[in-house]
Amino acid sequence: MSSSSKPNLPVTNAVNGPPNADLVRERGAASFPVRDLTYLVYGGQERTEHLERIANMVASDPVFRKTDRFFLSRTEQYRRSLEKVRHYKELIAKHNLHSELDQQDLRQAIDEDLPIGLHVGMFIPTIVGQGTDEQQKKWLPLARAYKIIGTYAQTELGHGSFIRGLETVATYDKSTQEFVLNSPTLTATKWWPGALGKTSTHCVVFARLVISDRECGVHPFMVQLRSLENHEPLKGITVGDIGPKFAYETMDNGFLRFDHVRIPRDHMLMRFAQVAADGTYSTPPHSKVSYATMVFMRAYIIGTASSTLAKAVTIAVRYSCVRKQFPLRSGEPEQQILNYQNQQAALFPLLATAYAFHFTGNYIRQMYSDFVRGMRAQDFSVLPEMHATSAGLKSLTTWIASAGIETCRASCGGHGYSKLSGLPSLYANYIPACTYEGDNTVMCFQLARYLLKLYGKAQAKPGLRLPGNVSYLEKSTLLDERCDASTEELWLDPARQLHAYRNRALRLVANCANRLVAEMQKGKDEVLAVEAIKSDMVKVAKAHSYYVVLNNFVNAIEQLRASGTSTPILRVLKTLCDLFALHFIQADLGDFLEYGYLSSLHTEPLHAQIRRLLEAIRPDAVALVDAFNFTDHALGSALGVHNGRVYETLFEWAQQEPLNKTQVAPGYHEYIKPFLLAKM
């Protein structure tokens, strides 16, 4: 079945000409209407077409070009991203894109780490979340109109994960009703905040509040850094760029020091905690409420794991259909490398994961908006679940997406190593997601701690009802149950798949809890006992997060079935869901074998079923990546171009290499010629 209607995307950047015949054939053989799956992914036909209009506008606009990005210096890349910011603002005005959603769509289409990312992603959300109504009235209009540009300055040279250890101080001076911000040591220097170095005029600074020598904990403060007239740093402020990084060249991650900088009392963001004029301090309703922007960003990061991985897989799958190596038998034509089982085994689980993460993203968005609704009504009861779940999912999704991009790159052979494949920069720009907004390992401890606590409660109080995704912690009888998937067919049963993931998670939680007790019985206090089980805690958090991802994928398919989604779409989603479920059991087989949950009775049919799923996905692979509907601009890859003219595009793009501007190499006269022409 071919797609029900054609996508409206232009073929930009690629070399024009007849499309690659193999890709055309693959597209014609899809078993489902591609366009319908695109609508499903992007929330319907109208929304898809709107996104396409914006994507087309960006892709055809020379200011947003990406093709020369590899040939620009760091400074040029930063300047170029500022040019894009200015143009972004012009387009908002020109096309009346004033809603937050439109602007988000536009930034997503521009597809670059712009130095306003922190402004929209953390600075404005912190004012919204932490500012009083008056503070919002004062700063939001300025921020939304880009009259001020801000960032989120929390991390310091000596302190990142451990927020309570921050050293920057904000001392309240009752006599002038001001806070005095100071960086008392070198390690107190703010270090890393995006767009802090050169772009931002303002920032929300996290500093420890001190009132009359009393420590009141870390709080957010609004601080102006630079003059709005000439962009010079204000008195007492030392600010700059932290220098070269692994990638992320368009972003001026910065450092910042305060030398007794005074700000008015009403520059502390006081929605939840307040300092009165006389220095009276009112505590917030929840001790971690000032960490809410991080929770918001973690939810956002979970949402982007799918699209990032989907880009890498789109490039690798299209290229693997164009690329041919070896005939099976002499005299036969060479095979598309995607026909090889190993290539399918590398790429298809990642394709399935990109779809799985799409539904995880929907789930966490919903959870986050419920949480915000509660918080507005002063109900913080969901905060622990929201924090723990988002911390775990942020870690799992960014780890898998990062490793997945690298797998895609390696699966493209030599051309994957070329920056023109788009994969090295996708990887290098994406991997800090495993670190920023909470180091993944540290985040896993948060989820594991939450699960251990709930498990302990459930053990102590049989009959206790736990929230949906953790309700399995109530059922210790689950530990006695074994897998009964002894045939290939039984492995396709979602209930059995979920049973396996639940059982593994519960086992690891129970094991951790038992070890904790054993360590304490050996004489350790609780703190040291936790230290003794830390690597197991990471496994616990991952195991639970896998279960959440799978559970959401399974539920999403059920909901789609109930809402009348067509059979071909349901069939292909079910196949992807099965592959996701079975692949990650296979990948962690030791966990399931260790406690006898599985035996070779089950693993043989498991492996066989995975092979069948790879075969089932093969004819739909191109259609499944096409359904993500990326423009060539978004992919930025000579290997992933929609028309499949991979070699033509690679060849043309390589001509832009500055070394090719002259026939004779720069340096030839000084360094090559002397020895070439030297007498023997």
Ligand SMILES: CCCCCCCC/C=C\C/C=C/C(=O)SCCNC(=O)CCNC(=O)[C@H](O)C(C)(C)COP(=O)(O)OP(=O)(O)OC[C@H]1O[C@@H](n2cnc3c(N)ncnc32)[C@H](O)[C@@H]1OP(=O)(O)O
């Ligand atoms: C939309 C556009 C987007 C554009 C995108 C732009 C690109 C952006 C790119 C990069 C931006 C990057 C930004 C940053 O990195 S900002 C800095 C982020 N920093 C961190 O994430 C630091 C990580 N550390 C922490 O979050 C915490 O310190 C901690 C969780 C590790 C520990 O906190 P601590 O204060 O030490 O608490 P305890 O361990 O003692 O725990 C006490 C108690 O509180 C619970 N808890 C901790 N955090 C939270 C929270 N956020 N919400 C709710 N509850 C929390 C914790 O679980 C404990 O609970 P208990 O066991 O029940 O007591």
Ligand SMILES: Cc1cc2nc3c(=O)[nH]c(=O)nc-3n(C[C@H](O)[C@H](O)[C@H](O)COP(=O)(O)OP(=O)(O)OC[C@H]3O[C@@H](n4cnc5c(N)ncnc54)[C@H](O)[C@@H]3O)c2cc1C
């Ligand atoms: C590209 C990028 C952009 C960033 N943008 C911003 C920004 O805009 N604003 C901002 O404020 N910050 C920003 N950051 C900083 C970022 O949030 C921190 O780097 C991150 O939170 C990790 O903290 P850390 O660097 O202190 O790592 P550390 O905590 O020093 O981690 C180092 C290692 O120690 C381990 N470790 C740490 N604590 C423990 C523990 N208790 N037990 C066991 N192991 C532990 C970790 O797992 C890790 O392996 C950015 C960072 C990057 C890379």
